Amino acid sequence: MLTLATLTVFLALCLPYVYYISKARTRKRLPLPPGPRPWPIFGNIFDVPADKPWVTYRAWSEKYGKPRHYVFLGDVLIYASILDLMEGRSKLYADRRWMVMDELLGWKWNLGLMPYGTEWRIKRRAFHQHFNQQAVKQYHSIQTRETRRFLKRAATMCSGDNTLDRDIVSQTYAATILNIIYGMRIQDFSDEFISLSRRAVESVNNSRMPGRFWVEYFPWLRYLPSWVPVSSARKFADEYKYFVDASHNKAFDALRDDFDNIAAAPSIAQKFIRNLSNRPQDPQHCKQDEQVARDVTGVAYGAAVDTQFAATSYFLLAMMSYPDVQQRAQEELDTVVGAGRLPTMEDIDSLPFIQAILLEVLRWLPILPLGIAHSVLEDDEYKGYRIPAGTVIVANTWAMLQDPVEYRNPEVFNPDRFLRDGALNPDVRSPVAAFGYGRRQDCSICPGRHLANDALSLMIASILYVFNVEPNEDVSQETTTGFFSYAFVLRM
């Protein structure tokens, strides 16, 4: 006979299930979020703007969304100002969807593009081990050496017509990361490794813009041979595949194949390889570990160069446009660093205005204006709308960091917004959204941000200590459109 206790246990077990089913049913009845009306078959393919889409997306969010929040494009949801989904429910929104172009280009090993799951977690953990806040301190000497080498090269270059070649900025970040990851000491800046990762990342920059390739909407197009006019995706992939593969494997293979002979400087790859050879284990595990080592070093090499280059280009643009800010920073440097020596990493904590300039650079013109797209793991409900599992989530980071409610006169470059009584003001929202969303170790935030913050602070302090960045009418102040955004300006 059914006792009362058994019945209670039975009900207790069933209730969550009943609740889940009824909630799922209600969700299915909810409307999708608003957006421009889709065409039959083509959906919203013709609506996606080619130039600076983040500006159009914000306008749409204001037009269609509940107060400037979001807009829905077929199966892509674009956020303009809410952070609570990405921050509050970050596990649910941590997934990513492969794009067809990722596969055609050979990016499927890339931690930054792959879906959430075991492989992603293992690589993320391995990455974090070498780039957490504490670990990055061991790279300060490399960052300092390369920044000083940059100053010398820039001084030589600028002694002519005051023009700074943009390549020397990206070469600096390439030389730094190659030394950190593979122990390489770059002497000749025309070395293939200096430009490899840039060419590889160029493929992401051009292929990850929404609407760039029709193959994302009609995947069967990938099977057409590359000479067919509409199969531009194949042609594009054929052009870039070599760079993606070489930036992933070449330096790692060189180090592994000649490990005993290379007087290898300490490096992340060296640590990985040493661990592999010290650990007797079955060949299958060994292969997996080597793959993780190869992928983690490859992704750091690819992710570090263009990001830091782009932020530096915006810093230079800001200094050209706001000479008063530059002058105040130089006064701070004169007081704290004084004459006769260059700024060091140890000075940065005593330079709040320099720190505020970096925060404002990241906020003013975010280098990844639409972040890296995520997707939803399960059906969700938000403010009365249904967000189906698998929906691609694009955060309009640019719109969030240009939100006038959060940041007054957001289009003005004003480091003072981050300061109070001469120190960083903890009450102002930090522009951490430039690095993604979520808390600390969470899955949706850039794991290279500590390295980047240190490098950029020292670069900013060093440039302002040595040079005056001057406005120049001949230099375009335009910013690029793409997955990355950066300024063309470079003149000191």
Ligand code: HEM
């Ligand atoms: C100013 C510099 C940088 C900015 C603004 C930046 C920004 C970002 C953003 C927005 C994401 C996407 C986060 C998400 O939504 O999931 C990301 C991911 C990533 N970044 Fe950065 N980043 C910078 C520098 C770096 C550097 C120097 C490294 C390498 C040392 C790096 C490595 C990565 C990696 C590996 C990911 C993928 C993480 C994952 O998916 O788990 N980043 N970054």
